[in-house]
Amino acid sequence: MIRKALPFLAAALLAALALAPAADASVAPADPSYKVLVFSKTDTFRHDAIPTAVQTIKDLGAANGFTVDVTEDDTVFTRAGLSAYRTVVFALTTGDVLNDAEQTAFEGYIRGGGGYVGLHAAADTEYSWPFYGELVGAYFKSHPAQQQAAVRVEDPVHPSTAHLPASWSRFDEWYAYRSNPRTSAHVLASLDETSYSPGSGAMGDHPITWCKNHQGGRSWYTGMGHTKESYSDPAYRKMLLGGIRYTAGAVNADCTPSGGGTGTVQAESFQTTQGGRTVTKAGADNGQTLGYLDPGDWVSYANLPVGGSTTFKARVVSGGAGGTIQIRTGSPTGPVLGSVAVPNTGGWATFKDVSTTLAGVPSGRADVYLTFTGTGSSLLDVDDFAFNTPAPGPVLGLAGKCLDVSGAATTNGTQVQLFTCSGGYAQQWTRTPAGELRALGKCLDVSGGGTADGTKVDLWDCNASAAQQWTPTPAGELRNPQSGKCLDVAGAGSADGTKVLLWTCWGGSNQRWGLPV
Structure with missing residues (x-):
């Protein structure tokens, strides 16, 4: 009789499971209880999404076993005041929000193993405080109109991005940054700039969410979250939860920098x-x-x-x-x-x-x-x-214009050209000890390793070949040792878009370049 009852019991169990409510995507496995401080003080622009962001974090806390305190009172930033919290969320803060003593207390908190979460305008905060700039990873530069864009998920295993598709389409206000955080932070997601109109904020390589270990503490930042609607998106809420759990030490993850440098060991x-x-x-x-x-x-x-x-x-x-x-x-x-x-x-x-x-x-x-x-x-x-790693900067050429990657594209073979200096990432070059010049994560390259006058100079995956070595001379030239020839502006033209190429060195002004320090 018992053997006959098993099929019925199994069917009943399956039916019950089918009727059970689906698990909330923004609920994580239970963690030991801890406290989170949400800080939303603003000194300049104030986002209308702040109340929604704050309530979202409180809801995440209630569903996931951590306690949330909310304040805009900066006097909590003392050694004793911060000691109760495993992580601090800067929720769309702007401007100068902490005084010198409070900054010192927060630095001590991070060095003692504390956590930091930055949401959107947290990168538009404390420009004159170097420690904060290093902690958040990059400062805000500009943004175009709010629009739909494709987010490329670069880390499919981090607790804040493991649930996301490889390409995530969403509407937001897309920040551009004054520097690229990739050399010091672990990039979790970046923007596909061909999927929207970045305007003057084009970065080429455009991180939008990242994490890092900084002087003993844990940092997680996302440029997303300008709109109120972001905080009702289950995928965004789960991403934010993962960032909070990571910085609070509830889960571990690899936040080794994505390119160059080791971060702090x-x-x-x-x-x-x-x-x-x-x-x-x-x-x-x-x-x-x-x-x-x-x-x-x-x-x-x-x-x-x-x-x-x-x-x-x-x-x-x-x-x-x-x-x-x-x-x-x-x-x-x-x-x-x-x-x-x-x-x-x-x-x-x-x-x-x-x-x-x-x-x-x-x-x-x-x-x-x-x-x-x-x-x-x-x-x-x-x-x-x-x-x-050395800081990137412009390579200045003829008529005071900049060495530029055409269209800020990263496809192998993209032409390198002369263009009016804009400060964009297509014009930010880094010199390496191997003699390379790098931009957008790739190298200045002599096409096909050629040596003939007029050989195209382009952008290519860095491969440590002789075609990607450039030696500065006292005369201001950039010589390719393999060919003995120079980086040259075609026809000594100074119009935007003039191609650069390989040519016999002759001392002309179109072969003189000013390098980043």
């Missing part, structure tokens, strides 16, 4: 060590440093994205004689990329930043070793460190 997060160990120390990021370092000690860090880096910076502390940090790759006796001296910083509680230039940096990723030299014992502690 916590020194105590080493893979292997000979001699050094983790030290609990007040004032340190995450409350810990790498310490007890004696001459001959070393530590390793696996698979860091060092390619394109030109400088190394570390946050250190020493109450003794100090010592020297050597940066190596491959092994503790591998090639030295650079060395930086660490002095007595004024005591074991006084931190200082030190830096050095690098040479011989391998492309892509590498295992990094820090080795230590000096006299005595317990030379220094290292709190964190970073490999940094």
Whole structure:
């Protein structure tokens, strides 16, 4: 009799499941309880979506087990006031919203492992506070009219974007930024600029949502969320929930920078060590440093994205004689990329930043070793460190015009030309130690590796070939070592759209270029 009842029970169970309500897309698995602060103070423009955004976060909290406090009172930004919260949401803030003391308290909160979520106009906030600019990832520059656009989802596994389709069409106000965050942040989603009219805000490579680890804390930002309707979109709500959960430490995710630089590496997060160990120390990021370092000690860090880096910076502390940090790759006796001296910083509680230039940096990723030299014992502690890429800038040519990627396109073979300087990302170039000039994530390239006069110069995937090496000369030329020829403006023309090409060097003004510092 029991055997006969099983089919009926199974059918009944299936029927019950079919009638059960679908799971709310903006409800996550239960997390340990924590508190979130939503801060929505404005000093300039005030978005009418702020009340909707605030209510949405309160609703997400109620459905997902975290408590939400809401304020526009900046006096909560004290060490004690912030200590209750796992993350702070800057909900469409604008202008200068914190005074100096409050900024210092928030910096300490982030360095102590706190979280930051920035919504839309959070990038239009605190322009004169460098720490904030680094935390959010980029400052607002401009926006066109609100319109439909296609969002490209670049990370299909991050908790804030795992639920999204590869191409997500939505209506919003699409911000352009003063710099590209890709070198210091992990880009989660970007805009397809062919899907809408960006106007003067065209960036070519156009990140719109990203995350990063910053000086011990976690940061997540999206440029989306201008409209009230955004906050009723289940996909947007789930994306926002993922950003909150990530910055609160409820879930982990890879926020390694998408291109260039390593972001900030916590020194105590080493893979292997000979001699050094983790030290609990007040004032340190995450409350810990790498310490007890004696001459001959070393530590390793696996698979860091060092390619394109030109400088190394570390946050250190020493109450003794100090010592020297050597940066190596491959092994503790591998090639030295650079060395930086660490002095007595004024005591074991006084931190200082030190830096050095690098040479011989391998492309892509590498295992990094820090080795230590000096006299005595317990030379220094290292709190964190970073490999940094040079800042992009314009390459100035004939008639004061700029080296420009036609149409800000990133297709291999796109013509490079001369054009009136606009500050757009199609005119932002970065020099690398390998002699490359990079824009929009690709390299200035001699088409087909040609050497004949008139060979096209275009944009192409970076491949470390001789066709992508450019050597500046004292005369202001850019020579391609493979051919011995120069980057040349065709026919010495200065009209917008004049092509650049390869030509025999002859000293003319159409072969002179001013490079970014």
